[in-house]
Amino acid sequence: MIYWLNLLRPLKRRKYAARLGHRRIQLFAGLGLVGLCLGMLSADLNAGSAIITDKDIRARLALMREQKAALLTLSDMMAGRRTFYPKTAKAARRVLIENTRKIPRHFAKQRIEPNSHAQPEIWTRWQDFETRAQAARQAAKQINVGSVNGLRRSLPAMVQACHSCHQTYRATPNRAITH
Numbered sequence: 001m002i003y004w005l006n007l008l009r010p011l012k013r014r015k016y017a018a019r020l021g022h023r024r025i026q027l028f029a030g031l032g033l034v035g036l037c038l039g040m041l042s043a044d045l046n047a048g049s050a051i052i053t054d055k056d057i058r059a060r061l062a063l064m065r066e067q068k069a070a071l072l073t074l075s076d077m078m079a080g081r082r083t084f085y086p087k088t089a090k091a092a093r094r095v096l097i098e099n100t101r102k103i104p105r106h107f108a109k110q111r112i113e114p115n116s117h118a119q120p121e122i123w124t125r126w127q128d129f130e131t132r133a134q135a136a137r138q139a140a141k142q143i144n145v146g147s148v149n150g151l152r153r154s155l156p157a158m159v160q161a162c163h164s165c166h167q168t169y170r171a172t173p174n175r176a177i178t179h
């Protein structure tokens with residue numbers, strides 16, 4: 001009996017080792033996947049800014065991203081993903097009014113880089129570009145931050161104004177609500 005047990009022990013140990021090895025592979029695969037996701041996320045977040053060297057282009061992208069953040073705050077409140085605070089909503093509306101006002105100034109110089117998505121037509125149809133910026137500003141002013149219902153009524157026109165300019169003057173297709 002003891003003899004048999006001794007014979008079995010190494011066998012069991014080997015099985016255990018094999019199981020451990022398997023687990024280790026799973027762990028490494030898991031970590032690798034997380035690492036990959038993080039890498040992809042940071043690449044996505046840096047897209048646009050990290051690879052653009054021109055300071056004027058960087059400034060206009062920062063202006064756009066700030067608008068996007070403000071719009072996201074409001075649309076999250078509208079959809080109930082975020083608590084509605086009149087003060088926060090008011091501040092976001094202000095950012096949208098201010099930033100849309102600055103669009104023509106930020107695009108006044110014709111600047112193009114391979115990683116910029118600005119279409120050259122901006123500068124050949126400047127009048128139309130400016131008109132769209134003004135329309136966006138009007139839509140920003142019309143945002144009703146008095147209540148969630150107010151947002152529901154007024155935010156679609158804002159999103160539409162962002163979209164409309166991007167469709168004509170931004171090279172990439174609209175990926176999310178603001179792109």
Ligand code: HEC
Binds near residue numbers: 065116
């Ligand atoms: C009058 C035209 C116009 C309007 C209005 C406009 N955009 Fe843009 N937007 C552009 C152009 C052109 C680009 C591309 C700039 C570039 O890549 O150099 C852009 C780029 C962006 C980007 C990408 C920034 C990056 O880092 O690549 C975001 C985000 C964005 N816009 C958000 C918005 C939001 C939100 C609104 C509405 C509140 C809006 N835009 C309204 C013209 C406009």
